[in-house]
Amino acid sequence: MSxxxxxxxxLAERNAxxxxxxxxxxxxxxxxxxxxxxxxxxxxxIEQWKYTDVRAISRGDFRLADSAEFSPASAAALTLPxxxxxxxxxxxxxxSVLSDLADLPSGLAVQPLSQALxxxxxxxGGPLGRLTGVEFSAFSALNTAFFEEGALVRLAPGTxxxxxxxxxxxxxxxxxxxxxxxxxxxxxxxxxxxTIIEHHVGEKDAANFTNLVEEIxxxxxxxxxxxxxxxxxxxxxxxxxxxxxxARDSRYTSFNLTxxxxxxxxxxxxxxxxxxxxxxxxxxxxGRNRQHVDNHTLANHNAPHTFSRxxxxxxxxxxxxxxFNGKVIVKRDSQKIxxxxxxxxxxxxxxxxxxxxxxxxxxxDDVKCAHGATTGQLDEEAVFALRARGLDEAxxxxxxxxAFAGEVMDQVGLDVIAERVELTVAGKLPERFNLAGLVQxxxxxxxx
Amino acid sequence: MASQEMEQLVRREYKxxxxxxxxxxxxxxGLDESTIAFISNKKGEPEWMLEWRLDAYRQWLKxxxxxxxxxxxxxxxxxxxxxxSAPKRPEDRPQSLDEVDPKLLETYEKLGxxxxxxxxxxxxxxxxxxxxxSVATTFKDKLHEAGxxxxxxxxxxxxxxxxxxxxxGTVVPTADNYFAALNSAVFTDGSxxxxxxxxxxxxELSTYxxxxxxxxxxFERTLIVCEKQAQVSYLEGCTAPMRDENQLHAAVxxxxxxxxxxxxxxxxxxxxxxxxxxxxxxxxxxxxxxxxRGDRSHISWTQVExxxxxxxxxxxxxxxxxxxxxxxxxxxxxxGRQQADTGTKxxxxxxxxxxxxxxxxxxxxxxxQSYRGLVKIGPRAKGARNFTQCDSLLIGDxxxxxxxxxxxxxxxxxTVEHEATTSKIGEDQLFYCQxxxxxxxxxxxxxxxxxxxxxxxxLPMEFAVEAEALLNVTLEGAVG
Numbered sequence: 013m014s015x016x017x018x019x020x021x022x023l024a025e026r027n028a029x030x031x032x033x034x035x036x037x038x039x040x041x042x043x044x045x046x047x048x049x050x051x052x053x054x055x056x057x058i059e060q061w062k063y064t065d066v067r068a069i070s071r072g073d074f075r076l077a078d079s080a081e082f083s084p085a086s087a088a089a090l091t092l093p094x095x096x097x098x099x100x101x102x103x104x105x106x107x108s109v110l111s112d113l114a115d116l117p118s119g120l121a122v123q124p125l126s127q128a129l130x131x132x133x134x135x136x137g138g139p140l141g142r143l144t145g146v147e148f149s150a151f152s153a154l155n156t157a158f159f160e161e162g163a164l165v166r167l168a169p170g171t172x173x174x175x176x177x178x179x180x181x182x183x184x185x186x187x188x189x190x191x192x193x194x195x196x197x198x199x200x201x202x203x204x205x206x207t208i209i210e211h212h213v214g215e216k217d218a219a220n221f222t223n224l225v226e227e228i229x230x231x232x233x234x235x236x237x238x239x240x241x242x243x244x245x246x247x248x249x250x251x252x253x254x255x256x257x258x259a260r261d262s263r264y265t266s267f268n269l270t271x272x273x274x275x276x277x278x279x280x281x282x283x284x285x286x287x288x289x290x291x292x293x294x295x296x297x298x299g300r301n302r303q304h305v306d307n308h309t310l311a312n313h314n315a316p317h318t319f320s321r322x323x324x325x326x327x328x329x330x331x332x333x334x335x336f337n338g339k340v341i342v343k344r345d346s347q348k349i350x351x352x353x354x355x356x357x358x359x360x361x362x363x364x365x366x367x368x369x370x371x372x373x374x375x376x377d378d379v380k381c382a383h384g385a386t387t388g389q390l391d392e393e394a395v396f397a398l399r400a401r402g403l404d405e406a407x408x409x410x411x412x413x414x415a416f417a418g419e420v421m422d423q424v425g426l427d428v429i430a431e432r433v434e435l436t437v438a439g440k441l442p443e444r445f446n447l448a449g450l451v452q453x454x455x456x457x458x459x460x
Numbered sequence: 461m462a463s464q465e466m467e468q469l470v471r472r473e474y475k476x477x478x479x480x481x482x483x484x485x486x487x488x489x490g491l492d493e494s495t496i497a498f499i500s501n502k503k504g505e506p507e508w509m510l511e512w513r514l515d516a517y518r519q520w521l522k523x524x525x526x527x528x529x530x531x532x533x534x535x536x537x538x539x540x541x542x543x544x545s546a547p548k549r550p551e552d553r554p555q556s557l558d559e560v561d562p563k564l565l566e567t568y569e570k571l572g573x574x575x576x577x578x579x580x581x582x583x584x585x586x587x588x589x590x591x592x593x594s595v596a597t598t599f600k601d602k603l604h605e606a607g608x609x610x611x612x613x614x615x616x617x618x619x620x621x622x623x624x625x626x627x628x629g630t631v632v633p634t635a636d637n638y639f640a641a642l643n644s645a646v647f648t649d650g651s652x653x654x655x656x657x658x659x660x661x662x663x664e665l666s667t668y669x670x671x672x673x674x675x676x677x678x679f680e681r682t683l684i685v686c687e688k689q690a691q692v693s694y695l696e697g698c699t700a701p702m703r704d705e706n707q708l709h710a711a712v713x714x715x716x717x718x719x720x721x722x723x724x725x726x727x728x729x730x731x732x733x734x735x736x737x738x739x740x741x742x743x744x745x746x747x748x749x750x751x752x753r754g755d756r757s758h759i760s761w762t763q764v765e766x767x768x769x770x771x772x773x774x775x776x777x778x779x780x781x782x783x784x785x786x787x788x789x790x791x792x793x794x795x796g797r798q799q800a801d802t803g804t805k806x807x808x809x810x811x812x813x814x815x816x817x818x819x820x821x822x823x824x825x826x827x828x829q830s831y832r833g834l835v836k837i838g839p840r841a842k843g844a845r846n847f848t849q850c851d852s853l854l855i856g857d858x859x860x861x862x863x864x865x866x867x868x869x870x871x872x873x874x875t876v877e878h879e880a881t882t883s884k885i886g887e888d889q890l891f892y893c894q895x896x897x898x899x900x901x902x903x904x905x906x907x908x909x910x911x912x913x914x915x916x917x918x919l920p921m922e923f924a925v926e927a928e929a930l931l932n933v934t935l936e937g938a939v940g
Contacts, residue, residue, distance in 0.1 A: 059528065063868075347857070359872035362839065372863040373530075374882050377854035381882040385867060388875040 015070040016052050020045060023157050026076055030160075034133045040141060044156030047146040054150055063335045063367045064306045068275050069249050074191035074221050076158075077103035082110065082182055090213045092241075094428045096176040097122050099163050103184050103220060104192020106161055110180070119171030119204075125162035125195055136164065140197055143227040143255035149279070151251045155193040155225045162195035165208065169201035169231070176207040176426070181222065183214025183248050189221065196226040200234035200262075207237040209429070212244045213272070219247035226254040230262035232286065237265045239429055243436065244272040246301060253279045260286025260315075267424060268324075270297040270305050271436045277306040284311065284318035295324035296420045298437050299332030299364070306335035311351060313342045319350045325420050326357040327413060328364035329442060338383070339371040346376050353383035358390070358416050360442065390416075410441055489542045493517060496645055499544050503614045503648070506621055516634035516644030523638045529801040530830040530862055533743065533770055536708060543646045543679075599663060606662050608692075609654040613681050616652035623654055627685050631714035631751040631778070639710040639745040639772075643679050647712070650681035655690035655721075664920055666695040680711040686721035688754065693724040695923060709768075710745045719754030719781065726919055727775075728927060730767035733798050741769020741798070748775035749805075752784035752813075760787040761804065762918045764927045766934040769798055774832065776805035779813035779841075786815040789915040791927070793934045794827030794859070803833035803850075803864075808841040808874070819850035820912045823859035824935055830862040837874040844874040852882040853911055855904070855935070905932045 023045055033041075053070040054061040080102040087100070087110050099122060100110035106124040113122055128136050146153040163179045179196065200206065212222065222244075230236055244250055250273045256264050270276050282291045297305040311320035326334045340351040357366045370383040390412045398408035417437050424430040496517055500510040525536070603610050609620060616624050634644040655661050686692055696713075709731070715723050725748075734741025744767075750759035761775040777786030788804035806815035815835070823829045831850045852861035863880050885907050893903035909916070909928050916924045 345857070357869070359869065359874075362872050363870075364872060365870045366867070367869070368867045369865060370863075370878070370880070371865075372852075372880065372882055373860070374852070374854070374862060375860040377857045377859065377884040379854070379882060379884070383863070383878075383880050385865070385878040386876065387867065387869045388877075389872055 016049060018073065019154065020049060022074070022076065026158070034137070036137050037129075037133070040146075041157050044146045044153045044158075047153035048150055048157055051150040051153065060149075060308065063333070064275075064277055064304065066275070066277075069221055069251070072189060072221060072249070074189050077105050077184075077190040077192065080105040080107035080110075082107065082184060084109075086215065087182065090182065091180060092178065092209065092211055092428055092432065094176060094178065094209070094426070096178040096209065098178040098180060099124060100180040100182065101161060101163075101192070101194060102182045103190045104161055104181075104194050104222070110182075117171070117173060119168035120173050120177075120206075121164070121166040122177055123164045125164050125197070126160060128164045136197070139199060139227065139229060140195065141227075143229070143257055143283075144225050144253050148253060148255075151223050152225055152253050155195070155223050155253075158193040158223075159195050159225070160193070162197070165196075165198045165206075167200045167204035167206055167234070169204060171201065171204045171206075173204075173206040176209050178209045178211060181210070181212045183212070183218040183220045183222070183244055185215040185218040189219050191221040191223065193223045193225075196224065196228075198226075198228040198236070200228075200230045200236055202231045203233040204231075205235040207239070207426070209239040209241065209426075212240075212242045212250065214245050214248060216245055217247065218245045219249075219274070221249040222251070224250070224252040226252065228254070228256040228264070230256065230258045230264060232259045233261045234259070235263045237267075237425070239267045239426070240269065240278070241267075241429060241433070242270045242272055242276060246272060246303060247274045248272065249275045251277045254281065256280075256282040256291070258282060258284050258286065258289040258291065261288040262286065263290045265292045266294065267420075267429075268293065268295040268307065269429075269433055270295075270307070271433065271440065273303065273305070275304045277308070279308045279310075281310045282312065282320070283314055284320065285314050287315050287317040289315065290319045291321070293320070293322040293324070293338075294420050294423050295322075296326075296417055296433065297324070297334060298327045298417070298440055299334055300329040300440055301332065302330070303332045304335075305332070308337045308339075310339045310341065313340065313346045313349045313351065316345070316347045316349070318346065320352070322353040323420060324355045325417060326355070326366060327360065327417065327437070328357065328366055329360040329440075331361070331363045333364070334366040334368075336366070336368040336385075337371070338369075339373065340381060340383070342374045342376050342379055342381065344375040347378040349376065349379040349381065351379070351381040355385045356416070357385075357387040358413065359387060360389075360413070410438070413441060414438060490539045491517075491541070491543055491646070495543050499646060499648060502544060503617065505617050508625065509617055509621075512629065512634065513645050516641050517646075519635035520638065520641035520645055523635070523641060525638050529772055529832070530828065530864075531770055531772065531799050531801050533799070536743070538642070541708060544648060602662055606659055607656045608659060608661050609652065610665055611652055613647070613650040613652045613683060616683075620652075620654070623685070624652065624683065627714070627716055628683055629714075631716060631749050632712050632747050637747060640712050640747040643681060643710045643712045643747070647679040647681035649679075650683070650711070652682070653684040653692060653694060655686045655692045657687040658689045660690065661692040664693045664695055678709055680709075682711070682713040683716075684714070684723055684725070685716045686718060686723050688718045689720040690718075691722040693920065694726070695920060696725065696727045697729050707740070708743050708745070711747070713746070713748040713775075715750035715759055717750065717752050717754060717757035717759050717784075720756045721754060722758040722760075723750060724760045725750070725762070725775070726923060727761075727763040727765075728923060728930070729763065729765045729771070730930060733767050733796060734769040737797060742767065743770045744768040744773065745770075746773040748773065749778065750776070750786070751778045752781050752786060752810075754784070755782040755810075756784060757781050758785040758787075760789075760918070762789045762915065763791070764915070764919070764930065765790070765792040765800060765802060766930055768800075771798075771800040771802050773802045774804055776807065777815065778807045778809065779815065779844075780809045781813075782810045783812040783814075784810055785813070787918075788815075788817045788819070789918040790819045791822070791912045791915045791931070792820070792829060793822045793824075793931060794829045795825040795934055796827060797825070798827040799829070800827075801830045801832055803831045805834040806836070806846060808835075808837045808844040808846070811840065811842045812844070813841055814845045815847075817846070817848040817850070818914050820915055821850070821852040821861055822855065822908060822911070822935070823852065823861045824855035826858045828860040828862070830864060831880075832864045834866040834868070835876055835878070836868045837871050837876065839870045841871050842873050844871060846874075846876045848876075848878040850880045851911070852880075853908065854882065854884045905935065908935060
């Protein structure tokens with residue numbers, strides 16, 4: 013209770029500082045706060061949070077950041093070397109210095125939320141909160157109470173954007189921890205096409221709390237590829253609620269790549285509302301030390317002839333803890349559905365743990381649904397096969413671990429991301445597998 | 461409070477001694493400590509047993525009914541149930557088969573149940589109990605020779621109190637869950653099996669051969685113990701539909717396997733599922749758990765679930781002993797408005813433990829069915845292995861099939877695999893059969909039986925044949 017109160021006190025302080033706001037925003041803040049107060053932080057007796065303990069968040073004392081200062085040199089080192097339209101937030105605060113929105117093509121709007129609200133708050137008020145309301149979870153309620161900043165991406169119908177849109181979130185190391193409650197709102201018009209890269213990264217010893225809410229709306233025939241690359245420092249706390257809405261013939265592809273963060277919880281939901289809509293969820297998580305990574309996904313097949321595919325891979329070392337909960341719901345009369353779900357996990361240490369639950373809830377008969385989950389260690393025969401070809405054991409095991417991740421990484425269309433992830437995975441592997449050199453050599457070979 | 465007085469009252473009642481005139485008494489509906497004292501008294505139980513029941517009851521009072529299952533039923537009024545009723549007197553039963561519901565008889569016909577058994581199953585008062593009595597007596601002698609104890613749990617509490625006390629509640633503790641606690645407080649019937657060290661039970665045991673099993677209790681409690689290197693195969697239930705006025709059934713089954721012991725437990729459950737609108741069916745809340753206590757012990761659950769309006773049942777194995785093995789084979793069929801939430805738990809604690817789960821669910825009509833399973837690998841279960849396969853078949857577009865498999869893995873040397881599919885009967889399979897002159901209904905039956913084959917072959921042979929027939933009857937009217 014007192015945990016909740018300290019967050020509410022923080023909110024009251026902030027509201028006093030902020031001054032007057034449009035009435036709908038104030039009303040939502042109130043609704044969010046009321047809901048958060050009523051629910052309190054989730055605990056492990058709630059089925060959805062059975063394996064994830066959020067006391068690191070509820071007991072924390074987080075300020076709200078008010079500057080976006082960041083050393084340009086370290087920002088440059090953290091930024092993905094990719095040519096795109098870039099919005100950068102430092103501890104949730106927009107940094108125009110680190111952003112690059114030059115030459116936005118017509119039909120594409122990329123704006124920080126604060127700016128969009130200042131220009132025309134009513135146009136934002138309609139879609140914002142339509143998919144993820146305060147009811148979804150205590151964290152979405154908390155976000156609604158606090159929200160100020162974030163990213164707004166609008167694609168006019170028929171707009172095809174070649175360069176990726178990069179949303180960069182930097183976490184800063186400071187004497188006291190901060191929290192941020194960013195919102196991402198994507199409205200993709202009919203037959204538009206774009207790639208969004210959401211990149212969370214930070215200074216080594218940062219220990220901040222990010223509570224993100226994303227709403228993505230795809231109109232008829234829209235195509236969106238969404239990378240969520242989480243490389244936050246190992247003390248960072250990260251909660252994300254991502255809700256996608258898909259109209260007829262739209263295609264949403266998600267790459268949820270979690271390599272960093274101390275406590276990570278992703279809720280990824282898609283509503284397949286129109287015939288021919290298709291969702292692909294790819295995921296890779298790699299935890300070590302005491303990292304905790306929880307991925308909850310849900311595909312709601314609300315219309316006939318809709319398709320979902322899911323492939324999540326987990327690598328866990330030391331005392332890391334992984335959670336995967338994938339769910340497919342096929343509504344009554346949603347016939348001709350195809351849904352596939354797969355989760356494979358590799359445990360590299362005896363103290364690592366994985367809890368996985370691939371669920372199906374099906375109320376229609378003309379469906380093809382399958383799911384599978386496996387957990388195990390490297391195939392000894394494969395290790396033997398590589399050793400018989402002259403590789404030492406460490407390299408053989410390392411290579412096989414990379415190959416395990418490769419099944420997801422092969423789907424990645426952007427080389428910059430694929431290489432970055434491979435390097436990070438290789439770098440995070442135990443010393444005995446140390447492969448960074450080998451991968452670098454392979455990357456170099458690729459470039460020639 | 462009045463709890464001290466209550467305790468005194470309870471004790472006093474107990475001191476009054478054993479009442480032998482069982483037939484004359486029943487208790488009015490309602491549950492309190494005096495009801496439990498009454499039951500215990502009726503059964504002529506020792507004092508520790510009463511204490512055990514009361515302890516369970518007190519814990520039950522503090523618990524709430526579970527709501528996590530994918531089931532929808534009105535709240536149960538536990539005070540409206542009568543917790544003890546004496547066996548029915550002959551004059552209250554139907555006097556001949558003519559008085560029995562013709563629908564029931566029709567089903568017996570389809571299942572190929574022998575004529576003389578039909579009367580007994582339908583609850584007809586028969587003075588001289590049919591043939592199987594003499595058979596049963598011969599069996600009893602044979603079991604006695606082998607040293608196997610097989611009797612009702614009430615007899616066991618009277619005749620072998622130390623044995624029962626040593627094992628009862630050690631696998632399913634009194635406060636394990638809401639329904640187990642209720643059962644522990646008020647159970648009135650069930651079986652007790654004890655197979656001593658090194659003995660392989662000379663025959664398959666079945667409640668059917670237990671003479672006093674005619675009145676299968678609403679709250680059954682079964683305890684099976686296999687000592688070192690002992691083996692037993694136990695069959696529960698039968699394929700014939702069973703009528704019962706008691707809507708709530710909450711059974712507890714406990715299995716204990718010591719070193720190198722093997723227990724095979726097969727169930728065919730075909731309680732009344734209710735009418736077309738789901739009215740009047742049995743609510744079946746069962747806690748079944750086996751404890752592989754010894755190294756290399758082996759417990760295998762096989763179940764065919766076709767009856768009951770509501771099934772809530774998770775036969776589980778605790779794999780404690782090194783290299784112990786747990787198995788779960790299940791076919792669950794729901795039709796009409798039936799709801800089933802069933803599955804298993806495999807708790808791997810010991811090194812080298814292995815488990816296999818094969819679950820086949822068939823939903824038809826407006827029924828809903830869920831597989832809910834847990835595979836847990838403890839940090840010490842080095843090299844543990846699990847394979848799970850659960851497939852669902854949907855017949856018709858108004859039913860539902862759901863899968864909730866939990867995996868909690870805490871050991872890097874474990875290998876755990878889970879596979880599941882949900883689909884309807886393939887049009888091409890149906891077409892193939894029909895083009896060869898097989899009617900649609902027969903084709904569906906063939907395909908469904910093929911779908912369940914992996915499980916049926918685990919059943920004892922006679923059971924398997926009956927189970928196939930049962931499946932066909934249950935699915936009647938689901939197609940076409």
